[in-house]
Amino acid sequence: MNQLVRVRRPAGRGEARSGLAARLREPTQVVFLALLGLIAVGWVLVAFDGGQFLTMESVVGIQQRSAALGIVAIGQTLAILAGSLDLSVAYLISLTSLVAAEIMAGQDGNILPAIAAVLAISALVGLVNGLVITRLQVHAFIATLGVALIIKGIVDHLYDGPAGKVPESFQLLGYSRIGPIPISALLWAGVAVVAWFLLSRTRLGYRIYAVGGNEEVARLSGIRTGRVIVITHVLCSLCAGIAGLLLASRLGAGAPTVGTDGGYDLESIAAVVLGGTALAGGKGGVAGTVGGVLLLAVLDTIFNQLEVNSFVKDVVRGVVIVIAVAVYARRGMRRSQ
Amino acid sequence: MLSMRGIGKSFLGVRVLSGVDLDVTAGEVHAVVGENGAGKSTLMKIICGVHAPDEGSIEIDGRPVSFGHPLDAQRSGIAIIYQEFNLLPERTVAENVFLGREPVRRGLVDRAAMEEATARLLDELGEDSFGPRDPVKRLSVAQQQVVEIVKALSIDARLIVMDEPSAALAEHEVELLYRLIGRLRERGVAVVYISHRLREVFDLADRVTVLKDGSRVTTVPIGEVSSDELIRLMVGRDLGTYFPPRSAGAGEVRLSLRAAGNHKLRDIDLELRAGEIVGIAGLQGSGRSELAKAIFGAEPFTAGEMTPSRPRSVREGVAMGIGLVTEDRKAEGLALRQSVRDNALLVARAVGGAKGRNGVRDLLERVRLSPPRQEQEVRYLSGGNQQKVVLAKWMTMAPRVLLFDEPTRGVDVGAKAAIHDLMRELANDGMAIMMISSELPELIGMSDRIVVLRDGRIAGTLPAGPTEEAIMRLAAGEVA
Numbered sequence: 001m002n003q004l005v006r007v008r009r010p011a012g013r014g015e016a017r018s019g020l021a022a023r024l025r026e027p028t029q030v031v032f033l034a035l036l037g038l039i040a041v042g043w044v045l046v047a048f049d050g051g052q053f054l055t056m057e058s059v060v061g062i063q064q065r066s067a068a069l070g071i072v073a074i075g076q077t078l079a080i081l082a083g084s085l086d087l088s089v090a091y092l093i094s095l096t097s098l099v100a101a102e103i104m105a106g107q108d109g110n111i112l113p114a115i116a117a118v119l120a121i122s123a124l125v126g127l128v129n130g131l132v133i134t135r136l137q138v139h140a141f142i143a144t145l146g147v148a149l150i151i152k153g154i155v156d157h158l159y160d161g162p163a164g165k166v167p168e169s170f171q172l173l174g175y176s177r178i179g180p181i182p183i184s185a186l187l188w189a190g191v192a193v194v195a196w197f198l199l200s201r202t203r204l205g206y207r208i209y210a211v212g213g214n215e216e217v218a219r220l221s222g223i224r225t226g227r228v229i230v231i232t233h234v235l236c237s238l239c240a241g242i243a244g245l246l247l248a249s250r251l252g253a254g255a256p257t258v259g260t261d262g263g264y265d266l267e268s269i270a271a272v273v274l275g276g277t278a279l280a281g282g283k284g285g286v287a288g289t290v291g292g293v294l295l296l297a298v299l300d301t302i303f304n305q306l307e308v309n310s311f312v313k314d315v316v317r318g319v320v321i322v323i324a325v326a327v328y329a330r331r332g333m334r335r336s337q
Numbered sequence: 338m339l340s341m342r343g344i345g346k347s348f349l350g351v352r353v354l355s356g357v358d359l360d361v362t363a364g365e366v367h368a369v370v371g372e373n374g375a376g377k378s379t380l381m382k383i384i385c386g387v388h389a390p391d392e393g394s395i396e397i398d399g400r401p402v403s404f405g406h407p408l409d410a411q412r413s414g415i416a417i418i419y420q421e422f423n424l425l426p427e428r429t430v431a432e433n434v435f436l437g438r439e440p441v442r443r444g445l446v447d448r449a450a451m452e453e454a455t456a457r458l459l460d461e462l463g464e465d466s467f468g469p470r471d472p473v474k475r476l477s478v479a480q481q482q483v484v485e486i487v488k489a490l491s492i493d494a495r496l497i498v499m500d501e502p503s504a505a506l507a508e509h510e511v512e513l514l515y516r517l518i519g520r521l522r523e524r525g526v527a528v529v530y531i532s533h534r535l536r537e538v539f540d541l542a543d544r545v546t547v548l549k550d551g552s553r554v555t556t557v558p559i560g561e562v563s564s565d566e567l568i569r570l571m572v573g574r575d576l577g578t579y580f581p582p583r584s585a586g587a588g589e590v591r592l593s594l595r596a597a598g599n600h601k602l603r604d605i606d607l608e609l610r611a612g613e614i615v616g617i618a619g620l621q622g623s624g625r626s627e628l629a630k631a632i633f634g635a636e637p638f639t640a641g642e643m644t645p646s647r648p649r650s651v652r653e654g655v656a657m658g659i660g661l662v663t664e665d666r667k668a669e670g671l672a673l674r675q676s677v678r679d680n681a682l683l684v685a686r687a688v689g690g691a692k693g694r695n696g697v698r699d700l701l702e703r704v705r706l707s708p709p710r711q712e713q714e715v716r717y718l719s720g721g722n723q724q725k726v727v728l729a730k731w732m733t734m735a736p737r738v739l740l741f742d743e744p745t746r747g748v749d750v751g752a753k754a755a756i757h758d759l760m761r762e763l764a765n766d767g768m769a770i771m772m773i774s775s776e777l778p779e780l781i782g783m784s785d786r787i788v789v790l791r792d793g794r795i796a797g798t799l800p801a802g803p804t805e806e807a808i809m810r811l812a813a814g815e816v817a
Contacts (some may be wrong), residue, residue: 074473154464203446206439207437209432210428210436210437213426213427213428214423215423217423217424217436218406218437220387220407220417220419220422220423221436221437221438222407222408222411223436223437239553257705282427283427
């Protein structure tokens, strides 16, 4: 017995490696370290440029810029963890911003019905996404792209410019803040905490990881995998709806291009992946995504302060995302050896 | 406790099971044997609720049941451990054990309870080399199997179906499996044990049920049947000698290594000659697969000499006429969703000079693929037939050296004999063959020479026909 145990590779060694050094190698930690590094670099660069980095103004800016993308990316995290993804979020954001502004029509009393309508429409879109993927067996990429086009068609047919009006009280959501913290950032934090709690403390969360990790394994463990995927899509779309509300409050109206102009579909996926969540699912989490979103926002802020050409900006963002994923892939490979 | 009567099942009009009866009593180890395609897997999937039978009835403790979902079977106390483990590498042991059944307290997953229950079960099985919080990706194959067994016990399984549980284990790990099964028996858990390795069937089982072509041939207490009889029942013919006769002698040196090494291997001196089958033995982790991959160029040697030359990549290895039949044919050997034909042509297309339809047909005949249907998707083939397609893939380029890593893992007796014949035939045609195997009888029966590895070095070389003890002594080192 003892001899046999000795011959086998002891897991104890693995445990030893999961000390501080190893933990710093986890993608989530990597992204936050990168974030700190980027802030330091930004500080130096902006200082050389004669400016001041991380002023009250820029910190608030970072938070506000991040909030909408952050909320969408949290939803996207859930979908991606379950092995799916959602390309329809950008158009859904446009749609929900319009629905919110049209129903509110400048009246305080209409705020609650408008929110309810937005959440209902979002949930419905998520349900359709999820059912097309699970029942019709259409790959998530195509299913959500199709739904995106359907929403685009409807929005483009009905609107050719901003419409509706958001009452001033609702605009507070987009602009007011408590100290240095905007309400919108609190909303984002709230969504993130709820999602984190869901993933790490509830059965649904465990099942999301299982389905994304290996759908067959999940199914054979008695998990109704289709249901899990549908639920994650509903949650993902609800997040997009919340982002739509936030953007409507900021614009004071609904706009048919607010979602696509922000590039929320691909950028939310980029943020999730930047945060170390595996695109194939089953691995990662909300914390990484928050880091990913902040990283992108800080990068933006640095470029804005240095007044860099926006094309260069895109090139750098692209390089950062690709390098990040390559780094995670290498780490994953080394670990599995 | 389990009683199945007249079970029948067809897939897409093809009948895979008909009129099968199976009775399993509590605390019994019941082996189910049969060639691939005999219907074992389908029968197991019916027991576990993955498939519903078209006809027949299932009773548990005298109560009729019908399973629409694996969950239903779980609730009735039936668990299955598949050949390919159903574990999530990124999640912890406890999370895997309670997958889909996480205990909740006030609506939230109760991690503490989960980990405690897992630790208790690990303890009961005498497993102390890992804990409930270790991520599964850091565990060895044998440890992962323990996790699967714990998972089964955690649902209070009274019947555990094990599908080829030893296939992925090294020789010394199989002993651990024996001991685990002993503990399960003591607990009154019934085990349905599917294996191609007859020695295990005789070591472990109380009774054995033989399936052939979708029907039950017989069920007998293990004491009333001999190994030869069992083989005859399974294949319907007497296989006679297990292994083809050895060749007369070795020819020219096709490949030689001098003090070759890399991060896993050191000081390897080895010659592979035309017409010779060299067996490679060693415990898991001794560097067996690494040796094959290094020669092939997949994880190249970084030190020492290799003649005619040292490949730095797979492409160079293939260009030198080296082929590798990998250990894991599903992940490394085949494009599962592509046809037999496309798979057979993988290598030919990659290095140029693709053969025509007739060339492929001749090859498939040569490897005795049955039926030789070129358009069939490879994933629908049995393990034995898949392995034959891998062989055909390499034969398209007429390799000078062919490396086999566990060539008959998960392959039934009939196909095994065919592959052994084929290997010897290739050697007689002048190919140099190196064969890695965890199955000592196979190694001893096939090899003209056996090289034993230990800790990445050659521990010794044995002439044809050594005893298992001689191999194990070298493989395990002084401690054995």
